[in-house]
Amino acid sequence: MWKSLHRAFPTMDELFKRCSAPNSTCPICHNQDESIEHLLLLCQRVEPVWFGGILNLKIDRDTVSSWVEWVLSFSMEHGSPNYDKMALLSYVAFSCWHIWEARCNFLYNNCQINPTQVLCAISNSARAFFEVVRRNPNPSDQGTVAIREPMWFTPPTMFTKINIDASWSAPACSGFVGVVLQDADGFFVAATRHAIRAPSVGAAEMMAILKGCEFGLALGLQKVLVESDSFDSVCSLSESLEMGGWEAFPSLAKAKRLGESFQDCRWSWIPSSANMTTDSLASQQYTEM
Structure with missing residues (x-):
């Protein structure tokens, strides 16, 4: 599963291994190889998206060894009854999609990455998705789970x-x-x-x-x-x-x-x-x- 996920994501690191890119360097920060972990979690342009959104996540670089392990760890950490795991993982999925979209717009359309714009896009997508789920009259029939009500979150440190x-x-x-x-x-x-x-x-x-x-x-x-x-x-x-x-x-x-x-x-x-x-x-x- 992990290898197939890597092959599915055309990061610079993966393209370089296929001899389809001149190097594996991240085209945004130019500091590290663009692996899937770097692209979605560790790049300096991505950090404001994670801690500026409703999840208020501060990614610990030292603990991220693989994308799959990070998702599993996140799921277990937020698996208490006070959280709706499906809602949180859905928000993570939308965050990753819009991070990827912003990266592609930067690379191919010369659009500068604005974390606030990315956060707005994530909120809009998540809100639309959650509204559809809430309108489902029989969520148990289709294997869905109830979505917890939105919560107020504290701002980042020093804010x-x-x-x-x-x-x-x-x-x-x-x-x-x-x-x-x-x-x-x-x-x-x-x-x-x-x-x-x-x-x-x-x-x-x-x-x-x-x-x-x-x-x-x-x-x-x-x-x-x-x-x-x-x-x-x-x-x-x-x-x-x-x-x-x-x-x-x-x-x-x-x-x-x-x-x-x-x-x-x-x-x-x-x-x-x-x-x-x-x-x-x-x-x-x-x-x-």
Whole structure:
């Protein structure tokens, strides 16, 4: 199985062995041979994808001997009742696919690898897959397992996570923004709430992201992970501002500029079911904090 997996993956290392490549060096980092382990786990361009996603994995280079052994070890480590093994392994599979896709786009289309864009693509694919599984009326009949609800995860070391959300009333064109900050240990740092006026729900969500950036800068934070359940807003900030609606564009542009003021700012999508604390803070039902 292991040998067949190696042959199926046209890494530079494998192509070099077949005399189909001039060398076996990784075309991205140019530091090591591009084995399947290096491509999917160990390359420096891959590290932010693993610890920046919902798995929050920090790959230990010294313990990775083979891809298969790493997957088996991961499966056993997360095999407790508190985790859904199928959901986690599905997320790992989507992560590997989009890492490979980003590598190919870099190699053949001269597209620079943006970890945040890769994370957005992984989240989108995983979300669509999990929704299909949840809609299955008889999962036991087809051998599938129940998917656990999405969870909030702590940010990488030295980062502060800024969770934001917005509520919006169409008749009044107004609402509230909630911002909650937590550190890498999951401890509460600060929170704030603002009343806003916005022409659309998309504009309200972008105002929330803007308020989150302003709050983080006011507190003097250096490394932040700004997390929103507005997938369109996160993708617009990660990929291209032109992807956002015109009503949200002014806030998008301001948030993008503010993000560049941090030493390191990353944009992340989170399901609304895992963002309930901020959702409650932004709810119009609560007129006071």
